Amino acid sequence: MTNELLSARNITRRFRGLTALDQVSVSLSRGAVHAVIGTNGAGKSTLVSVLAGELAPDEGSIFLHQQEVTTWPQPRRARAGLGRSYQRTTIFPSLTVHENCRLAAQARQQHFWNWAAPAGKCRYSTDAAQHALELAGLKDDASHIAGLLSHGRKRQLEIAMSLATAPTVLLLDEPLAGMGSEETDRMLALLSSLKTQHAILLVEHDMDAVFRIADEITVMVNGRVIAHGDPQSIRDNPEVQTAYLGEGE
Numbered sequence: 001m002t003n004e005l006l007s008a009r010n011i012t013r014r015f016r017g018l019t020a021l022d023q024v025s026v027s028l029s030r031g032a033v034h035a036v037i038g039t040n041g042a043g044k045s046t047l048v049s050v051l052a053g054e055l056a057p058d059e060g061s062i063f064l065h066q067q068e069v070t071t072w073p074q075p076r077r078a079r080a081g082l083g084r085s086y087q088r089t090t091i092f093p094s095l096t097v098h099e100n101c102r103l104a105a106q107a108r109q110q111h112f113w114n115w116a117a118p119a120g121k122c123r124y125s126t127d128a129a130q131h132a133l134e135l136a137g138l139k140d141d142a143s144h145i146a147g148l149l150s151h152g153r154k155r156q157l158e159i160a161m162s163l164a165t166a167p168t169v170l171l172l173d174e175p176l177a178g179m180g181s182e183e184t185d186r187m188l189a190l191l192s193s194l195k196t197q198h199a200i201l202l203v204e205h206d207m208d209a210v211f212r213i214a215d216e217i218t219v220m221v222n223g224r225v226i227a228h229g230d231p232q233s234i235r236d237n238p239e240v241q242t243a244y245l246g247e248g249e
Helices: 044-052 074-079 097-108 123-135 151-163 181-194 207-213 231-236 238-245
Strands: 004-015 018-029 033-037 059-064 082-085 169-173 199-203 216-221 224-229
Touching (some): 004 044, 018 033, 033 044, 074 082, 082 151, 123 151, 216 231, 216 238, 224 238
Parallel strands (some): 033 199, 033 216
Antiparallel strands (some): 216 224
16 A cells, blocks of 8 residues: 555564563554554553554564564654654643744754754754644644643643654554543544544544544454454444443343
């Protein structure tokens, strides 16, 4: 597929005697939100960490833009277009919203030879930060202190920080956690707007939100994929109903 930006094939990851991922395969394409769901301990966050390069797989292969990146560390994957967010907020609370994004952009394109110049004068990082804030719907909050934002705005800022690194693939680990209905609606609208130019992997427990936004869903149980398909096929899958959705006999 020409739109396929990231793929993982037969990924296995073990922690001593525990197999956290067992022959897991996923693919992410531009223009689609691919949700990964499962109960606690299913391996979802481990999968994100392996895809991002923070954990190495024991078996399997990972391809980014058709190039194998299985052995690449996280910083190299980030520079190649892989962005991610975390379950816990990772912003710099004492800095402004714009400064958070500028630092993220600066981390992607560092100028060690120009160490004497003020970082705030870097045109690249300043422009990248401004563009990211516009994409994330935070342009009017640029001068606000990040730590004073609402919970939902902080999660938007985390995505903006990822966008400031110019990714083509976004790995989002529970971006809706702790949100109310209005904040959830705003985040889903943001993801819908971003997917036109990005491939998005969404790990999420809010099933109503998942079925509203996802184009395809992968269901994991105990480190294995038990189902994959469009939202309706996942709703209708008896194994998923029994193992995860709490339906069936």
